[in-house]
Amino acid sequence: MEKPDSATVALEMAIVRSVANMERGNSPTALAQEFRAYFKRLGAEISEEKSPKGIEDDLHKIIGVCDACFKEANENEIESVLNGIVSMLVLIPVERAENLILAFCEKLTKASSYKLGMVALRVGWLMFQSLDDHSSMRYHVYYHVVQVARQVDQVHAVFKDVDQLRQQFAACPPSNEQMQKLLRLLHDVLAAKVMVELLGTYTSENASQAREDAQRCIMAALEDPTTFLLDPLLALKPVRFLEGELIHDLLSVFVSEKLPAYLDFYKNHKEYVHSLGLNHEQNMKKMRLLTFMQLAEGNSEMSFETVQQELQLREDEVEDFIIDVLKTKLVRARMDQVARKVYVSSTMHRTFGRAQWQQLRDLLLSWRNNLQGTQDAMKNVAMRIELMTQQ
Known part of the structure; x- marks a missing residue:
């Protein structure tokens, strides 16, 4: 990231001053103009002139481009800017700010790395705490906060148990449908971890009794788009009890095989894969990423042609795929579009066995x-x- 020039620094300082003024009760108009200038400086499609329609239209335009700040390296700056937007949102009557709040929360879920996700989580939690206990918008903000927490594996920071959850919304309880949606999300987030803990309680003597639990655990791990390291499942006694069955064979493919192995399995057992409720396209997406990780272990440099062939992509899909891989932070690499190559600096291992321990030693x-x-x-x-x- 290039060192910010004097104009950028001046904008940042102006925003800090404007936020301080907001805290003292001054008009948010000045902050809106500073935000417009700031995001314009980052290359966002927004004018620097304030809207003649008022602060709500300003906020609509600002929130529409606020994710442009995610490109900045300074996390404190990003958090300050996003908190400034929160300070403006809470000044508008909730009934007029609902769509703005929802749009802002959607932007927070776009944070693409762990550090940015943590910033988005803190800002989202501030938004949640800033709303009146009787506001129905607290539910919607909390739902998005859980989504962000899921991305950075911090759900425990915003959810303790169901009793506390209900108490949190005591002043304005969500509808049954809303609560079901929220609990379903929390279940999806926590189920895989809870299931692994459950399977760990079985011994060799009673592992056969955990057959259904083991299958559910494998399926939850395979369909979770954020779970890529599946090797630990193979060490669980109830999972080892399934050796020789299709579900174990499929897990083994995701643990250590490449994309062609999955395609062969799917070709021979298409109906079985669908009967598990697994999505073939999502499986392909995960297997491509896992295959790339495995290739990166032994290749510090790969051509676009190699990536295209190994992952069975179209030529115009290669760059977007590599960008998606880099967003996961599982592989650290640099893409050279001119040379049409990827230079790998490090990658997370799919499996960690004797060879990896020796390498670490x-x-x-x-x-x-x-x-x-x-x-x-x-x-x-x-x-x-x-x-x-x-x-």
């Missing part, structure tokens, strides 16, 4: 030896300095 030993060499060199330097001082 060798890395730590090398690190220790390098530290020892540095320490010895520093001692020699210190001795030379001492001798020169004595002379």
